[in-house]
Amino acid sequence: MAGLNKVTVDDIQARGKKVLVRCDFNVPMKDGVITNDNRITAALPTIKKLVSEGAKVVLCSHLGKPKNGPEDKFSLAPVAARLAELVDTKVVFAKDDTVVGENAKKAVAEMQDGEIVLLENTRFRGAEETKNGEGFASELGDLVDNQVFVMDAFGSAHRAHASTAGVTSFVKETAVGYLMQKEIQFLGNAVEDPVRPFVAILGGAKVADKLNVISNLLEKCDTLIIGGGMAYTFIKAQGGSIGTSLVDEEKLDYCKEMLAKAESLGKKILLPVDAMIASAFPNPIDAEIEVEVCDAMAIPADKMGLDIGPKSAAMFAEAAKTAKTVVWNGPMGVFENPTLKKGTVAVCEALAEADATTIIGGGDSATAAIQLGFADKMSHISTGGGASLEYLEGKVLPGVAVIAEK
Secondary structure, eight states: OTTTTBOBGGGSOOTTOEEEEEOOOOOOEETTEESOOHHHHHHHHHHHHHHHTTOEEEEEOOOSOOSSSOOGGGOSHHHHHHHHHHSSSOEEEEOOTTSSSHHHHHHHHTOOTTOEEEEOOGGGSGGGGSSSTTTHHHHHHHHTTTOEEEEOOGGGTTSOOTTTTGGGGGOSEEEEOHHHHHHHHHHHHHHHSOOSSEEEEEOSSOSGGGHHHHHHHHHHOSEEEEOSTTHHHHHHHTTOEETTOOOOGGGHHHHHHHHHHHHHHTOEEEOOSEEEEESSOOSSTTSOOOOEEEETTEEOTTOEEEEEOHHHHHHHHHHHHTOSEEEEESOSSOTTSTTSOHHHHHHHHHHHHOSSEEEEOSHHHHHHHHHTTOGGGSSEEOSOSHHHHHHHTTOOOHHHHTSOBO
16 A cells, blocks of 8 residues: 555654654643643654654644634644643744744744744644645745655545645655554555454444445455444345434445445455344433343334444454454444443453454544543554545545655
């Protein structure tokens, strides 16, 4: 796969140079306080490597989705404060509504080797979301004297934005950071050169979100397990009764095609055989709820499936435990609810016990693995939701494609 042989931070001479690093500091916030700093700590190896080499390190990232230019609640100021606690060097936050404004230029001009400047939220410039960004990409390059750009934001690598791809036209050297390198190696190798048996597990709500992933993984894996809300469309496509469960009516024919494709390729698709059902979706999501178990092909007309049942959990776990490579994207049910998390927990436990390379493909499955306490038992938890999915689809990501090959 393109991307496995990229120039990395270990290949560049950074001493004395200005290095722009695109990070993924899109951290969850509540009332101006960071509620989870995983994305900041994940960026530290690359940042510390460049600092220790005596580079002048300029960091940029987006945060949230500001709609009308700068908004205080989306400022990266709290990220700068947290970063300053985690590194042994000076961190200056350059607060500019235009991102590359007077404060940024002054801060970068005054930098000493081994110091850090963090720019304001790249999305404060509406033009960020186009490749050149009406000059924004060239301004970012000029800020670091057109010297070096390091891409370390895998979660944004599927977007051809000014700060992820466009800027590479305005610097002499490009490289991937350690986080990007790890993502490319784990996800790339899993899909292109897996140790077999290779089991892929897909969950989550909608079939439509994962159309190309299903098709691509069927060609690569030995067994494809489908749980979560998307399973009910497959069950209906097989003639099952799914009650009021989530269904993607427009994708029933597609599900039939995929079941036929699996058969023609000699691959296994495992679908739930039983389901945890209730009369309505829990409201709020973590509310107490009365559930019963029934045959997944025969859900009563007034009930909906909200998690896989115990037989399915055991069957999926058994398949996962026999694997040598597992990629998992999407929970098995409404894992945020104590009663409806059992299927997702069973998959987490199976992966934790498997003698395999276990890769969690970002998004809700990453959240589930972390919240349920299994993060340290997995080989790799991807930091990219949409980017991981596109990588598993076999797409070339713009933020990877623009980085120089070795």
